[in-house]
Amino acid sequence: MLAPTERIEHDLLGDLAVPASAYYGVHTLRALQNFPITGMPISVYPNLVNALASVKQAAALANHDLGLLSEVKTQAIVHACTQVRSGAAHEHFVVDVIQGGAGTSTNMNANEVIANLALEHLGQQRGEYAVLHPNEDVNLGQSTNDVYPTALKIATHVGIMQLVDAMGVLRASFERKAVEFGNDLKMGRTQLQDAVPMTLGQEFSTFAVMLGEDQERLKEAAQLICEINLGATAIGTGINTHPQYAQLACRHLSEITGIALTTSPNLIEATQDVGSFVQLSGVLKRVAVKLSKTCNDLRLLSSGPRAGLGEINLPPVQAGSSIMPGKVNPVIPEVVNQIAFEVIGNDVTVSFAAEAGQLQLNAFEPIIAHSLFKSVAHLRAGCLTLASKCVDGITANRERLRAIVENSVGIVTALNPYIGYMHSTEIAREALTSGKSVAQIVVDKGLLSQAQLDEILQPAMLTQPRKMTSAG
Structure with a gap:
C-alpha cells in the first residue's frame, strides 16, 4: 500500500516508491541506491547544478525555435531552470559525485528536478509526467554524452574565473x-647557502609575479574549454536532433551563461576527447606547485623565531602546541601546502581517467569533474586564506636581515669588481675560519676604506645591475 508521503514512478527495471516531497524521480533514486560512494551529492558543486540548468534551458529554447517544443512546455522548463540557477531546489540534486554511467545519473537528476519544478509551475503534481516528461521534453534532443561534458565545461569555466x-x-x-x-636588504640564497644580497621586496615581488604568470595560463586554459559538443547526442553524430539544433543551442547557452561558447567542428571527436580537461588539470597542478613553493619559502623565512632564519614574522593565528607553551606554527602556509598536494594527486586522477576512455566516449568524466572542482575550489579558498590570514600581516625583522647581510660571507661577491676574485676568495676563507665579518677583514687589510665599503654596500648598489669600474 502506497504511503501518503510517497509516489510511484516507473523505469525499465520496474516501479519504485519515490518520496512525495522529492523533485527528483525514479532514475535519481536508483542512483542513490547504487552509488553510496563519497556521501557528497552533486549539489556540493553549485556551479555544476547551475550549468546543468543552463544547458536544459538552452536546449528548450532551441527546440522551441525549431517548432519541436510547445510554448507552454518551453516556458515551464525555462521557469524551472531559472529557479535552479537562482539557487532553488539544489538540495534535490542528490546523486553522488562519483558514479558509474558517464554522468547519466547526474543528467537524469537534472531532468527530473527540472521536470517536476516545471510541472509545479503548470499547476500539476510532481510525477505527472504525462503532462511534461523528464526524457521526452526536458531532455529533448540531448544525451548525457553531450549534456554532461558541456555542463562540466561551463561549471569549470566559472570556477576558473573565480580562482583567477x-x-x-x-x-x-x-x-x-x-x-x-x-x-x-637581505641575503639571497641558493641551495640553502648564502648567495648574494637582494631586498626582501624583490623576494616578495617574485611571489607576485609567479601568481600573475599563472593567472594568464589559467585564462588560456579557460579558452580551451569554451568549445562544447552540445548537439552531439550519443556519440557525436547528432542523431535525434534537427540540423540547426547544435548551433541554436550553443547560441542560447552563450547568452544564458555570458560565456563565448563555440560548437566543436567535429562532434564525434569532441564527445570522446577530454584533452581540454587534461590541459586544465595540468595548469592547476602548475599553480599548486608554485604556490606550495612560495609557502615553503614563507615557512623557511619565518623559521625559528630565534633558532631559524627568522627574517620575517608570520601573523600568529592560533596556539601551536598542546605541550610547548608559546609555540606558534606557520599553519596557514601549511594548509596551502596540503591543498597543493591534493591538487597534484587530482591531476594524476584526471590523467588516468582521460587515458581510460574507450572508443566514442569517456565513461570516467564524473571523477574528472570531481577532481577538477576540488582543485579549483580548494585553490581558490587557499589563495584567499593565505592573503587575509598570512601575507597581509607579515612583518620584517629588519635588524636581523641587516645583521645577516653584514656577517655573511656571501657579501664578498659584491666586492669582486673592486678587489678582484683572488683577494675575494682569500677574504671569504678567512671570514669562515676566523668568524670575522668580510667588511672588517677588507678594512683591516687596507683593500678598501670604510667609506668605500659603505658606498659599495648600499642596497641600490647591491641589488641591481650597475656600471662597473676597473679593479685597478
Whole structure:
C-alpha cells in the first residue's frame, strides 16, 4: 500500500516508491541506491547544478525555435531552470559525485528536478509526467554524452574565473608587501647557502609575479574549454536532433551563461576527447606547485623565531602546541601546502581517467569533474586564506636581515669588481675560519676604506645591475 508521503514512478527495471516531497524521480533514486560512494551529492558543486540548468534551458529554447517544443512546455522548463540557477531546489540534486554511467545519473537528476519544478509551475503534481516528461521534453534532443561534458565545461569555466580573481587578491597582497619591504636588504640564497644580497621586496615581488604568470595560463586554459559538443547526442553524430539544433543551442547557452561558447567542428571527436580537461588539470597542478613553493619559502623565512632564519614574522593565528607553551606554527602556509598536494594527486586522477576512455566516449568524466572542482575550489579558498590570514600581516625583522647581510660571507661577491676574485676568495676563507665579518677583514687589510665599503654596500648598489669600474 502506497504511503501518503510517497509516489510511484516507473523505469525499465520496474516501479519504485519515490518520496512525495522529492523533485527528483525514479532514475535519481536508483542512483542513490547504487552509488553510496563519497556521501557528497552533486549539489556540493553549485556551479555544476547551475550549468546543468543552463544547458536544459538552452536546449528548450532551441527546440522551441525549431517548432519541436510547445510554448507552454518551453516556458515551464525555462521557469524551472531559472529557479535552479537562482539557487532553488539544489538540495534535490542528490546523486553522488562519483558514479558509474558517464554522468547519466547526474543528467537524469537534472531532468527530473527540472521536470517536476516545471510541472509545479503548470499547476500539476510532481510525477505527472504525462503532462511534461523528464526524457521526452526536458531532455529533448540531448544525451548525457553531450549534456554532461558541456555542463562540466561551463561549471569549470566559472570556477576558473573565480580562482583567477582569488589569485589576484593574493598577488595584490604580495605586491603591497614588495613595496613595504622595498629597502630591506637581505641575503639571497641558493641551495640553502648564502648567495648574494637582494631586498626582501624583490623576494616578495617574485611571489607576485609567479601568481600573475599563472593567472594568464589559467585564462588560456579557460579558452580551451569554451568549445562544447552540445548537439552531439550519443556519440557525436547528432542523431535525434534537427540540423540547426547544435548551433541554436550553443547560441542560447552563450547568452544564458555570458560565456563565448563555440560548437566543436567535429562532434564525434569532441564527445570522446577530454584533452581540454587534461590541459586544465595540468595548469592547476602548475599553480599548486608554485604556490606550495612560495609557502615553503614563507615557512623557511619565518623559521625559528630565534633558532631559524627568522627574517620575517608570520601573523600568529592560533596556539601551536598542546605541550610547548608559546609555540606558534606557520599553519596557514601549511594548509596551502596540503591543498597543493591534493591538487597534484587530482591531476594524476584526471590523467588516468582521460587515458581510460574507450572508443566514442569517456565513461570516467564524473571523477574528472570531481577532481577538477576540488582543485579549483580548494585553490581558490587557499589563495584567499593565505592573503587575509598570512601575507597581509607579515612583518620584517629588519635588524636581523641587516645583521645577516653584514656577517655573511656571501657579501664578498659584491666586492669582486673592486678587489678582484683572488683577494675575494682569500677574504671569504678567512671570514669562515676566523668568524670575522668580510667588511672588517677588507678594512683591516687596507683593500678598501670604510667609506668605500659603505658606498659599495648600499642596497641600490647591491641589488641591481650597475656600471662597473676597473679593479685597478
